[in-house]
Amino acid sequence: MVSRYAALSRAELAVLVPELLLCGHLIDRSGMAHVLGALGREGMTGVAIDEWRLASPVYTRRMRRALGITGDGVDAIFKGFQLDIGAPPQFMDFRFSVQDHDHGEFHLARCGALADVEPMGEEYVVAMCHDIEDPTFDATALATNPHARVRPVHRPPRVPADREPVCAWTVTIDATFEPPAPADDALLVAGTRAACVELGDIDPEDAGLHDYSGPLLSDLRFEDFSRSALIRIADEVSLQHHLLTLGFRIAVDARTDAATAVDIAHKQFTGIAGLTSERLRKALRLGDDTAALVQVLRVHPVFNPAAYLDIQVSIDADGPVRIRIARDCGAIADGAWAALLDPDHLDPLNALVRGVNPCFYTRVRAADHDAVTFEIALAAMPFQEVPEVAITRFSTGAAFAFTDRGVPLPLTVL
Template sequence: MSRYADLSRAELAAVVPELLLMGQLIDRSGMAWCIAAFGREEMLQVAIEEWAAASPVYTRRMQAALGYAPDVPGQGDVVTIFKGLQLDIGAPPQFMDFRYTVHDPWHGEFRLDHCGALMDVEPMGEDYVRGMCHDIEDPTFDATAIASNPHAQVRPIHRPPRTPVDRHPHCAWTVVIDDAHPEPEPVPALAVVERSRAATLALAPVDASDEGRSDYAGPLLSDLDFSTFSHSALVRIADEVCLQMHLLDRSFALAVAERTETDAELLKLRRKQLVGVAGIGAERLGRALGLDRLDPVEGAPRLLAAHPLLNPAEYVDAEVSGDTLVVRPGPADEDGAWISLCGPHWTAALQAVVRGLDAHLDVEVSPLAGEAGWQALVVRRDEPAPEASEVAVVRFSTGAAFEFQPRRSLPITPV
């Protein structure tokens, strides 16, 4: 049973966009350390391989979960593609403010009225802007689109560097599906990711009898109002978004492994990525769930239970009881996922999570007696811990303090 099932429908409606934004922040963490290790050009290649190997897998999973997969596999239209973007960690709502136009099933456009990723890289200079908005976006937009239709092409109308410097919208793109378009060659890592436990994990179907919206069939909406979805649907969405993160991390690990000489170097980079995103994500989740208003030792286990590090429950074999977390080997360990990096030998990620709620918190981690696995006890120290350098790196992103605003959810019809 999903750990998100313990949350109320209102709590889930607040948590889902937070999870989507947290997924975007994975790269604000990981790519900073890739630049330091490999340089800017190789960092760009890591990002391309990472997203191109993960997004086709998780895009198809979300289509199936919410009932908007094309009737014929691979024959989705632009509405299918746009719905997928609205539920993609690469395009978290409002932070990456996609606005859509549908001309007909095979032609559409989108623009970004606000691009949080651009806000993060613009201060770094034009080379970094071009790297993200040209080198990375060209292959990865197509990789996401071809999950719905292999003959889809995403092409720029205009994009940064911005001329003039305050140009709005930040960018605009066409999406055209045409059988004459050649099918792109998938990155080799895609086949590896498709065989992972995360890619093939079975989750409980959405209960159509639950109060609220159970799917995303019907028209494309300008903005998804997550409060209109049923509790059951929101639980499934939350679990799927966590799997998106694990699939992206799996792709990240594969790309980084190609560029490191030793397992120790790979492990170091993966752990730095995890600590940064785990800490900032924990801060945001804690606020969204109101856990910052509780006694920290009481709130920290609830925060751990909602954190993507431990979800979905079918993927990560973990149990939170009182102030103690117990973790046993599960499917996530077979993939070498985030939780496999943690344990008595390394506690920095768990510390980053609980300190996202209160800097005085810590974890005492020990092996389980007589069986495989480990347990972590949440404790409070007298002195606050300094912020981890990995968390400080992610805090530079505008996503760290981004605030979601209420939006009206309106149907989009062809124009």
């Protein structure tokens, strides 16, 4: 199936990919406030550990295959970090050094997640930088090498309070480390349609980098990749959104009753859908009319990749925009975001379209066994922003701006 991102130019894709990485990171800003309200700090910490532990090994292995990252050294582990929604470029400013195949270090010159959490107090900082990071850094590294360990040199709470870099970590590969046994619940995400969906191949003849088989770079400058590679990366990053959210659903379901879990899922979906639309519209320099809405709908990670979610976006010459979501697709089977949209639950879709124009609203045009079709119309007055989007906007990532940091340098062994 042709990727919906294939409609974009190479330059547009180079802008889009870091936006997708950042918006994937902000999924937690959308969801965790509601988990905190239902389960408290300890419950929230448990959900965060489980969602990342379940999802990150799956999508790390996918991205390695997609971009020809075949090594198993610390440099390959760091390449995976650079293409992970857990570490969006610049917002989570990872700086790497490599001593040899088995030894490396990284520090964060800037940590947007810490900027979000520090005002909440030391207990929340410890929960994120200790309780959550310890198992989830290891889970990501183990996807590249089962003998890898990620350990802190120093980390927050910061002493002194303005300490920089904010944290530093070592990565060591040692054959004597006993790989952990697979978790009993590992297949709950690894066995989903999202984990297994096949995406289009990268054209090796396309101009630009078509893989990441070369040396580890200090930064990834996405405009250096070929258009074909950027399409595949965008599809893979969109899948990361779904895989993380499936992990989130599993973790919440295990700790709450069914009604509470679905309510939290709707709120998470609503918050991130609206903020992502807003950022994508601005990044691609679109207007706020129906043509802009169609473009945002076609590139929004909620509705991608095309091989995972079967939707059609259409518009008549003088009519409303329509979205038809087929029920026979991987996303619906997995219970991903699209499965939460139905005639009685329009808040996520309303938030999504109002990220383009606050006057848009949705209604159901048709629904049957095969598909549900929504149409989007324009009201005379703007709607007030819903609390779920306002909560997500709490993150400093909501207004974060990427900058051009110049030509990246290869990181050779010291």
